Amino acid sequence: MSDELKISAEKRTEFGKGAARRIRRADKVPAVLYGHGTDPVHLSLPGHDTMLALRHTNAVLTLDVEGEEHLALAKDVQRDPVRRFIEHVDLVIVRKGEKVVVDVTVHVEGEAAMETFVSVELTELSVEAEATNIPEVITVSVEGLEAGTQITAGQLELPQGVSLAIDAEALVINITQAVSEAALEAELAEAEAEAGIEQDEPEAPAEEPAEAESTEE
Structure with a gap:
């Protein structure tokens, strides 16, 4: 079952790709917190703590946003396709006992x-x-x-x-x-025959030239 993990978050006022790159260079993760009729709050999260907290899907976090706590579910985690570091997190406010x-x-x-x-x-x-x-x-x-x-x-x-x-x-x-290898080969041969594909006959090994008979003078 999901564990509640506490993370300190900072509100951010800069947006866009350039701001997101600067946040990541500072070993932080851009995030947005929304839900329960509240306006979205843009945050930056500590990179290492966030990576550890989001090792499992559907992680529930207790966010300390400048002294105010929110219980949030990690709804969407975007990762770099190659290096796998976290690029952005969508967090949804939840309540204890609430079903999702x-x-x-x-x-x-x-x-x-x-x-x-x-x-x-x-x-x-x-x-x-x-x-x-x-x-x-x-x-x-x-x-x-x-x-x-x-x-x-x-x-x-x-x-x-x-x-x-x-x-x-x-x-x-x-x-x-399970289909055996022999059955697969037979199926393939049948399909090729129906499609009119002819398999090349294996070439016969070339005969070695007969040695010339030696003649004695």
Whole structure:
């Protein structure tokens, strides 16, 4: 479940790309805080503390904004695609006991039956939970399950106080029969034959020239 982490934040009055770059150069993170009918507040957060606090999705932070505290949910975290440092954070004000809808990662554990393939159709599950009680992951066990087994959202065991925010019939896990390499090759050959693609015959190894018979004089 999500932990409350306290972070000191500063209000900022400079905006735009240039201001954001200056904030990042100072090892801080630009952020915006909004929600519950309040005007958006633009903030800068300490870089290292923010990085540690946002290691997990749906982190709930206690923000100390110049002496005034706010409980906030990290709703959108933008990261540099290469270096992965945090570029910007959207924070939504929440209240203790308030329920929010969030996407939680689906974690698969266990080994399905032999010669099966486990396909995760939904890598994230939309759920409703108390803002201070959001699960980090939803765990699904596939231990020993046979080909043909399907697990829907409604079949998942959710933590107490957490409910689905999507259709209960949504397919989460699909277990099928694994295809052997020989079957794959046969399928490919059949598809190529239907498309009129002819495979080149392997070239026969060149015959070595016969050695000339030696003649004695």
